[in-house]
Amino acid sequence: MLLIGPPGSGKSHRILEAVRDRLRKRNAAFRLLVPTSTMAEHVRHSLAREGFVFRPDLISTLTGFLNSLEPGVEPLSPVRLRFLVRQSLARLCPKVFEALREAPGFVTALASTMEEAASAGVDPGRLQAALDPALGRIPQAFAALYADVAAQAEAAGYGFRNRLLAGAAARLRTRGVTGIEEVFADGFFSFTDPELDFLEALAGKCKLTVSLPDWPGAKSAWLRLALAGLKEERLEGCRRQPEVELVEAETQEREAEEIALRILEHAARGVRFREIGILVRQHDPYVPLLSSTLGRFGIPVRAYFSERLSDHAVVRYCRALIQAALSGWDHEKTLAALAMNPSGLPGRAEFERFARAVRERLPGSGLAGLRELAGQGAARKKLDGLAALEGWAASPATPEEWSKRLAQLAGLVDFKALAHGAELSDALAFRQAAAATEAFERCVEEAASVLPETPVDLNAFWEEAEAALRITPLAPLDRRRNVVHLLEVHEARQWELPVVFVCGLLERQFPLHHAQNPFLDDEARRELQRAGFRLATAAEKDAEEEFLFQFSLTRATRSLVLSYPRFNAEGNETLRSFLLDRFLEEHPGIPAARARPARPAPNGSKPPERLPRIVSEDLAELLAKERQPEAPTAIEDFLQCPFLFFARRTLALEEAPARPEQRLDALFEGQVVHKVLEQCLHRPGELGRIFEEVFRRYCSGSGVPPGYRTEAVRLALFRDLRRFVKKLRLEGAEPGLAERPYTLELDGGLTLRCKLDRIDTVPGVGKLIIDYKYRTLNGVKELTKERDPVVQIQAGIYMAALEQAGETCAGFLFAALRGEQGWAGWQITKKPVKGAAESKPEDLRAIMQRAAEAAVEAVERIRQGVIAPKPADPERCETCAYCDICRVESAVQVAVAGGETSE
Ligand code: SF4
Missing domain, CATH: 1.10.150 (DNA polymerase; domain 1)
Structure with a gap:
């Protein structure tokens, strides 16, 4: 029998009724064939929930059925x-x-x-x-x-599959099929010619019932089946008339949130989650987006999509270990591999200390060096576990031997044992990890089976295994029942749900646009069609998209919501699906709505409000004693942002060590410049020798590797220093001391320590402080502007410290050394150096006074426990090491919303 009708006309219903009838009569002499294993599983589960008990192979895929017929050829x-x-x-x-x-x-x-x-x-x-x-x-x-x-x-x-089908058809014709009297084929959109040959052979040996949708792509298949003797029966009309609504959202995120909101509204009206489905045309971007959005709203969702085996955390971990072994245990790669442990890091704090020690000594290679740094804890145990892999990269082995060795890698994964009463999500992740481990082993075995048996090195074997991992799917193991179903349109063929959302209705998203095949283009395909082969052209594949759209509209029985976003991630306007436009023209009066702003309710009770200050008196006292700012730079940190001071000075959080090639940073350059100028002050003629010696020493001390960038930085630094040294001496001043320490006692028992880069003597006036900055002249001029207390602290404190030591201050100059060089600051003289302001003693005293008051006030606020993230110069947040932990963005958002970001 051949059942033909539009999608939703009851074909699957008729076939499932026939299957139920056979099961009720305990008749197992039938098979139901469907296109995909997910669909087969869905039908099995649906019937099992109705109380039917049967052998799973009664319902299978066409491929599974073919294999059971032993077609005499192995599938490729x-x-x-x-x-x-x-x-x-x-x-x-x-x-x-x-x-x-x-x-x-x-x-x-x-x-x-x-x-x-x-x-x-x-x-x-x-x-x-x-x-x-x-x-x-x-x-x-x-x-x-x-x-x-x-x-x-x-x-x-x-x-190939056609040979399997031909082999199975030939076998059927000669030997028939034992124990099967009837076969149903349901859920197929069409059949290829080799599949039709097979179905014809099957029809000759048992009763065959096939359902096909009424659309142009299936026409040649049903004509052929009709000619083969299958009696045609037409089912007319669509029996479902759901309420249809159109939703326009500003963005994909808003669209996903609107779907979540509507699901919750349906659930509140008594619709179970399992009665709701979301149809998408392809995996990206909607599957990850909807999974995470629905998760945030507390809605259980099951996505019927396989992931690539190579993307699973277990496989990524094994791959990283192999890449580390192939690199000769390059320390950076090995560290990255260890940090990818799917169950997290054993002994996290200890591992972080180990990782820091390794990063500080990069570059490096070999497991021995890592073991030395690891001590005796969990990191050492992990490294000992890698010892078995140590000789792998050096010696070739047969593919079979490699597959056995690589299978051991999974043993290095630390699976976290599931505690009694663990979350369902943890259990699912655990099962998926176990499945990935098994699939990894099978995959490397298969890679070994395709290679010749001669020994190969690890690199060659891994190339094959990695290619296999990339193309092997890992099916999801989620078996939860009361979940929202997230399905690809093809997969929805045997689903019929009260509530269905079809989202992402944009050109190139749904419908997809198909490009011509690069090897057999449309011209070649048309020629093949003339020769009698059915290979679809790009235009025919585009036409199938229209059928898929029409089909997706028939999956809902009560409520159907069609949605699309108006703007893409770049903020550009999107192009709404032409198929949707046509549908709306043909069905005027469909209500349209805009997506609403939505925010998930918190899972638990509201967390206590965060107080951006330390309130414990004991703690404040301790901090006052032990974390007093001692340097003007610490006061500057606090004035820039209390949280920056808290993180850097109070908690003493250190930034991660820079990678070797990133160590030539501003700090490195500043240190070299200061050291060279200190030594050159009285020996400017020896600049070349001093610079080379200092630069080499700092490179080796910081582990900076030689290379193009190191050489470029060296040349730039030397060029700038050579130009500056020519104007090292200031007119009317004698270079005196360099890198001289001073202290400044302030009110409230505060003592600040500072080191002055250089102190010149101006005869008859006093001492002139010079501070070197490896910055541009414009950057240095900023430091003398009065608008911001942060920028004048250093000058004021230094001058006050000098005066407190019994000297008379003749001014303060910043020297800009990078690129365009020059000076900025204050000088008591009638003829100040170009760029400095002619000042009087009272001007300098005013700067000292302001700096001292700002320092005392800052220390008072530090003692009060103020730690709120509140940057004086928000532009500096972009380069702040603590931007990921201070939550400055939320603080700014509160401010924008008119709220308070008070201390
Ligand atoms: S990023 Fe900005 S707000 Fe955050 S700690 Fe740094 S300076 Fe403060």
């Missing part, structure tokens, strides 16, 4: 196919593919075109015969590769 797996494609590419070397051979995705594109051709029944011989040479070199080169791959596969006893 994707891993083996890609291996054969690479072999053929290397052997035949078609000139036209020469430049693309190593391009990412090239082998996969070739392999999937071969699979498509084979599935349509276009075997290599027929392809070569049907292709006109005038079509160009690419189809010809593809046909030659395809023939070579098929020949290699056949010689090894493997075949």
